[in-house]
Amino acid sequence: MYGLDDIDGRIKRGLERVGLGKRGGDLVRTYSRGMLQRLSIARALIHNPDVLLLDEPYTGLDQDASGILDSLLVQAHGDGKTIIMVTHELDRAQRLAQRAIIISRGAIVLDAPMSSIEYLPARYTEVTGMTTR
Numbered sequence: 551m552y553g554l555d556d557i558d559g560r561i562k563r564g565l566e567r568v569g570l571g572k573r574g575g576d577l578v579r580t581y582s583r584g585m586l587q588r589l590s591i592a593r594a595l596i597h598n599p600d601v602l603l604l605d606e607p608y609t610g611l612d613q614d615a616s617g618i619l620d621s622l623l624v625q626a627h628g629d630g631k632t633i634i635m636v637t638h639e640l641d642r643a644q645r646l647a648q649r650a651i652i653i654s655r656g657a658i659v660l661d662a663p664m665s666s667i668e669y670l671p672a673r674y675t676e677v678t679g680m681t682t683r
Contacts, residue, residue: 552597564592569618583610591619595626602626604635608642620646644670654678 554560565574568588573581581589587610594602602623608616623633623646637643643650650667652660652674659677667673675681 554597560596561592564596565589567595567618567622568592569615584612584615587611588615588618591622595622599631601632601634604633604637606637607635608637608639616642640670640674652677654680 562571562574565571568591570585570588570592573585578586578589587607591607594604607619611619620642623635627633627646635643635647644664644667647664650660650662650664650670650673651658654677660673664670
């Protein structure tokens with residue numbers, strides 16, 4: 551689909567990056583929920599996109615896998631990639647993001663650089679009237 555060179559190598563490296571290198575020969579239907587999420591991340595990165603669109607990428611991930619994803623996102627950002635992520639993981643978002651956009655009831659209620667936000671969960675509560683827990 552993307553006309554990729556060395557597809558087998560890309561697959562192998564992608565699986566290794568998300569901690570699934572030893573499971574590459576296993577049937578996907580034998581994967582746990584977290585493993586399926588890791589596989590989705592590897593698939594999203596395989597063609598080295600300039601823009602990553604991620605919808606709740608931490609769902610189903612344990613702490614180790616979440617750390618792997620954090621590292622991959624930091625690396626992608628360092629490589630000049632644009633990352634747009636929808637997440638309810640506000641503490642994690644504050645550590646990783648440069649900008650926060652909060653949507654409540656179909657409207658943007660906050661659009662600000664992360665550097666201007668002291669504590670994102672509190673700001674979320676302030677602009678939406680909802681708690682984060």
